Amino acid sequence: MNHDAPLTPGELELLRQDLERFRATLENALDAVVTMSAEGSVTGWNAQAERIFGWKREEVMGKKMSEVLIPPNYRRAHEDGLKRFLASGQARMTNQRVETTGLHRDGREIPIELAVIPVRIAQGISFSAFIRDLTAVKQSQRAMATLEEQLRLSEQRFSKAFRASPLGILFSTLEDGRVIDANDAFLKIFGYSRQEVIGRTSAELGMWADPEDRPRLLRQLLKHGAIHNVESAFRMKSGELRRALASVEIVELSGERCALILFNDISERRRLEEQLRQFQKMESIGQLAAGVAHDFNNILAVIQGHADMLLSGMVDGSDVEESLKQIAGAARRGGNLTRQLLAFSRKQEMQPQDMNLNEVVGGMTKMLGRLLGANVALQFVPAPGLPAVHGDVGMIEQVLLNLAVNARDAMPRGGKLVVTTAVRTTGDTQMERNPEARAGQFVRLSVSDTGCGIAPEVLPRIFEPFFTTKEVGKGTGLGLATVYGIVKQHQGWIEVESEAGRGTTFNVFLPAGSRTTGPLSAPVPSRAARGHGETILIAEDEPALRRLAARVLRDLGYEVLEAGSGAEAIQVWEQQTRKVDLLLTDLVMPDGFTGRELAKKLEARQTGLKVIYTSGYSPEMGETVFVFREGINSLQKPYQPQTLAKAVRDCLDA
Numbered sequence: 001m002n003h004d005a006p007l008t009p010g011e012l013e014l015l016r017q018d019l020e021r022f023r024a025t026l027e028n029a030l031d032a033v034v035t036m037s038a039e040g041s042v043t044g045w046n047a048q049a050e051r052i053f054g055w056k057r058e059e060v061m062g063k064k065m066s067e068v069l070i071p072p073n074y075r076r077a078h079e080d081g082l083k084r085f086l087a088s089g090q091a092r093m094t095n096q097r098v099e100t101t102g103l104h105r106d107g108r109e110i111p112i113e114l115a116v117i118p119v120r121i122a123q124g125i126s127f128s129a130f131i132r133d134l135t136a137v138k139q140s141q142r143a144m145a146t147l148e149e150q151l152r153l154s155e156q157r158f159s160k161a162f163r164a165s166p167l168g169i170l171f172s173t174l175e176d177g178r179v180i181d182a183n184d185a186f187l188k189i190f191g192y193s194r195q196e197v198i199g200r201t202s203a204e205l206g207m208w209a210d211p212e213d214r215p216r217l218l219r220q221l222l223k224h225g226a227i228h229n230v231e232s233a234f235r236m237k238s239g240e241l242r243r244a245l246a247s248v249e250i251v252e253l254s255g256e257r258c259a260l261i262l263f264n265d266i267s268e269r270r271r272l273e274e275q276l277r278q279f280q281k282m283e284s285i286g287q288l289a290a291g292v293a294h295d296f297n298n299i300l301a302v303i304q305g306h307a308d309m310l311l312s313g314m315v316d317g318s319d320v321e322e323s324l325k326q327i328a329g330a331a332r333r334g335g336n337l338t339r340q341l342l343a344f345s346r347k348q349e350m351q352p353q354d355m356n357l358n359e360v361v362g363g364m365t366k367m368l369g370r371l372l373g374a375n376v377a378l379q380f381v382p383a384p385g386l387p388a389v390h391g392d393v394g395m396i397e398q399v400l401l402n403l404a405v406n407a408r409d410a411m412p413r414g415g416k417l418v419v420t421t422a423v424r425t426t427g428d429t430q431m432e433r434n435p436e437a438r439a440g441q442f443v444r445l446s447v448s449d450t451g452c453g454i455a456p457e458v459l460p461r462i463f464e465p466f467f468t469t470k471e472v473g474k475g476t477g478l479g480l481a482t483v484y485g486i487v488k489q490h491q492g493w494i495e496v497e498s499e500a501g502r503g504t505t506f507n508v509f510l511p512a513g514s515r516t517t518g519p520l521s522a523p524v525p526s527r528a529a530r531g532h533g534e535t536i537l538i539a540e541d542e543p544a545l546r547r548l549a550a551r552v553l554r555d556l557g558y559e560v561l562e563a564g565s566g567a568e569a570i571q572v573w574e575q576q577t578r579k580v581d582l583l584l585t586d587l588v589m590p591d592g593f594t595g596r597e598l599a600k601k602l603e604a605r606q607t608g609l610k611v612i613y614t615s616g617y618s619p620e621m622g623e624t625v626f627v628f629r630e631g632i633n634s635l636q637k638p639y640q641p642q643t644l645a646k647a648v649r650d651c652l653d654a
Contacts, residue, residue: 026044026046027046027047028047029046029048030048030132031048031130031131031132032046032048032049032051032052032053032129032130032131032132032133033046033048033049033128033129033130033131034046034049034065034069034128034129034131035126035127035128035129036065036126036127036129037126037127038125038126038127040064040065040066040078040079041062041063041064041065042060042061042062042063042064042065042068043061043062043126044128045057045060045061049131052102052104052110052112052131052133053068053069053102053103053104053105054104054105054106055068055105065078065129066078066079068103069102069103069131070102070103071101071102071103071109074100074101097113097114097115097130097132098113098114098115099111099112099113099114099134100112100114102114102131110133110134110135111133111134111135111137111138112131112132112133112134113131113132113134114129114130114131114132115129115130116128116129116130117129117130162181162183163183163184164184165183165185166185167185167262167263167264168182168183168185168186168188168189168190168244168262168263168264168265169182169183169185169186169260169261169262169263170182170183170186170259170260170261170263171251171253171258171259171260171261172201172202172258172259172261173256173258173259174218174250174257174258174259176201176203177201177202177203177214177259178199178200178201179197179198179199179200179201179202179205180198180253180258181198182194182197182198186263189236189242189244189263189265190205190207190234190236190237191236191237191238192205192237196237202214205237206235207234207235208232208233208234208235209232209233209234209235209241210232210233213232213233217230217232217246217248221248221250221259225249225250226247226248226249226250227246227247227248228247229245229246229247229264230245230246230247231243231244231245231246231266232244232246234263242265242267243265243266243267243270244263244264244265244266244267245263245264245266246261246262246263246264247261247262247264248260248261248262273481273485296334299330299331299333299334300330300334302326302327302329302330303327303330303331306323306324306326306327307323307327309323310323310324331638332640334638352390352391352392353390353391353392353393354388354389354390354513355388355389355390355391355393355396356386356388356389357386357389357396357421357443357445357510358382358383358386358421360393360396360397360400361380361382361400361419361421361445362380362382364397364400364401365378365380365419368400368401368404368417371401371404371405371408372404372407372408372417373408375411375413375414375415376407376408376411376414376415376416376417377415377416377417378417378419379416379417379418379419380418380419380420381418381419381420381421382420382421383420383421383422383423385423386421386423386443387423387441387443387512387513387514388512388513388514389443389490389510389511389512389513390490390511390513391490391510392490395486395489395490396486396490396510398482398486399445399482399483399486399487399508400419400445400447402480402482402483403447403483403506404417404447406480407447407449407451407504409451410449410451410452410453410503410504411449411450411451411452415449415450415451415503416449416450417447417448417449417450418446418447418448418449419445419446419447419448420445420446420448421443421444421445421446422443422444422446423441423442423443423444423512424441424442424443424444424509425440425441425442426438426439426440426442426509427439434493434495436493437493437495437509438493440511440512441511441512442492442509442510442511442512443509443510443511443512444507444508444509444510445507445508445510446505446506446507446508447505447506447508448503448504448505448506449503449504449505450502450503451503451504452500452501453498453499453500453501453502453503453504454496454498454500454504455500456500459496459498462480462496463480463481463483463484463494464481483506483508487508487509487510490510490511491510491511492508492509492510492511493509494506494507494508494509495507495509529556529645529646529649530556530557530645530649531553531556531557531558531648531649531652532557533557533558533559534558534559534581534582534652535558535559535560535561535576535578535579535580535581535582536553536558536559536560536561536580536581536582536583536584536648537560537561537562537563537569537572537573537580537582537583537584537585537602538550538553538560538561538562538563538584538585539563539564539565539566539568539569539583539584539585539586539589539595539598540562540563540564540584540585540586540614541564541565541586541589541590542586543564545637546562546564547562548641549584549644550562552641552644552645553644553645553648556645558648559578561576561580565589565590565591565593566585566589566591566593566594566595566597566598567591567593569583569585569598569602570598570601570602573602573605579606580602580606580609581609581610581652582609582610582611582612582648582651582652583598583599583602583609583610583611583612584612584614584648585598585599585611585612585613585614586613586614586615587613587614587615588615595613595614596613599611599613610633610651610652610654611633611651612633612634612635612647612648612651613633613634613635614634614635614636614637614639615634615635615636615637616636616637616638633647633650633651635647
């Protein structure tokens with residue numbers, strides 16, 4: 001091509017198109033492109049330069065670049081570098097990119113990446129600067145550095161918390177429970193060293209007292225993703241069983257799903273709760289003392305009054321039978337009252353049986369009336385045809401007692417307490433509302449008061465052990481915790497409805513049995529089983545009771561020997577000439593010679609001697625524990641003549 005010849009129209013069009021493409025590329029470049037003359041004046045300024053530095057093209061054209069883009073601290077160095085390049089043709093300005101700072105129109109210094117290229121043109125030297133805004137990059141780098149530092153600190157804090165936590169913490173594989181790591185608290189609770197647990201499964205360690213607990217919890221964990229505060233029994237290295245609350249979550253370690261398990265050892269807390277629960281029961285007995293004394297005086301007045309009339313001949317004919325019925329009824333009421341007191345005062349494990357909840361509540365109403373006082377009206381509304389409930393009568397009575405005491409304290413100026421029973425079938429709706437609920441048929445015991453109600457902020461904590469809103473000395477904080485524990489033992493749950501100033505209702509749900517209980521009625525005495533001339537030795541220190549038992553047994557055809565103590569029973573044994581078939585002995589007698597010791601001595605003298613023990617104490621006290629727990633023939637005082645006759649006959653025929 002002849003460069004001296006003028007360009008043809010076609011060549012001019014091609015040149016124009018090239019310039020348009022170059023201009024479009026320049027305007028849409030991701031970097032700011034700035035050109036300047038040899039004197040440092042701006043000759044070119046693309047759209048990205050406007051976005052990065054805030055100057056419009058028309059505002060900077062012809063201005064010194066050092067005044068527009070260069071921070072004041074760097075302007076002198078920029079001017080000197082430009083002069084050196086123009087003088088020698090060499091400078092530090094090359095097409096290599098360097099990181100520095102640029103000046104925004106608003107005075108901010110922004111991080112940039114810069115490359116300056118000298119370009120020779122017909123007029124001399126021009127410079128093209130390619131500038132990239134590093135603000136986002138630097139922010140990202142700072143954010144990443146901050147995140148890494150936070151992660152490092154977080155890992156450091158977790159490591160410290162993991163090691164120092166008072167809760168036992170265990171990481172294990174999800175499927176087979178193989179231990180990945182365990183903290184010091186876990187090792188201390190279970191009694192292992194770290195080397196003994198790492199790499200072994202919970203099954204190999206025998207941690208779960210019930211091997212079915214782990215697969216059951218695993219199913220819940222896979223379904224819900226986390227489980228919290230599930231109480232289970234665990235076996236220590238020593239073989240000791242302890243109770244703990246286990247909380248489990250699924251976590252990822254090195255891409256593998258694992259289980260994070262927290263163990264809260266509550267064995268000591270359970271022991272203290274049991275002690276305080278016993279104290280709370282005894283505290284209730286103290287509150288009941290006045291009412292009990294009143295009831296006993298009434299019972300004794302009925303017995304004594306009718307007995308005096310019979311002895312003095314004041315009644316005859318059908319009136320004699322009526323007086324005897326009144327005496328028998330009063331005696332039964334006294335016996336029931338005694339049994340209730342023993343049930344409240346004793347420290348016992350659960351002794352379940354099929355019970356009629358209506359009868360349990362009905363038997364408690366008089367005692368509750370005394371407990372609540374004259375300014376609280378008590379109403380019991382039983383549901384007919386109630387299914388049987390399998391549970392411990394004494395514990396259910398304690399639930400009712402504690403709820404009544406709680407209601408009474410909520411009604412200091414008096415009010416109304418309504419106790420109702422009902423049959424309820426629960427389904428998905430109730431289970432969604434209350435996670436402790438289960439589907440099926442349940443007997444509901446409701447206790448409603450018209451008291452002050454429970455504040456919304458307090459309601460979630462009312463079943464916590466030791467939590468109380470009462471004044472110091474007014475409560476142990478274990479009343480409702482005791483109720484909650486007993487109901488859970490009976491496989492049930494509690495729901496609470498309360499509104500401040502409008503009263504509270506506690507709904508206790510207990511699993512219903514398949515058998516339907518009958519209507520409330522007095523038991524019909526059965527005909528007493530008669531004897532066949534067998535000889536019975538009675539050792540009883542209470543003369544009136546001894547004479548009563550002897551008379552009952554003689555009337556039934558038995559030969560009876562009597563003794564007022566253990567030592568006297570030995571003498572009677574040695575003096576008699578016929579074989580003794582059965583020993584009926586009180587467990588506790590005044591000469592320190594227990595019924596158990598007496599039976600052992602006489603059994604050594606006569607192999608196969610039948611023995612029945614009687615006691616007026618709780619079946620959880622002293623010698624009574626052995627007798628009643630081991631199922632040895634026993635009679636709890638007070639007993640009816642028919643009960644005595646049946647026990648003797650059954651023992652002799654066994």
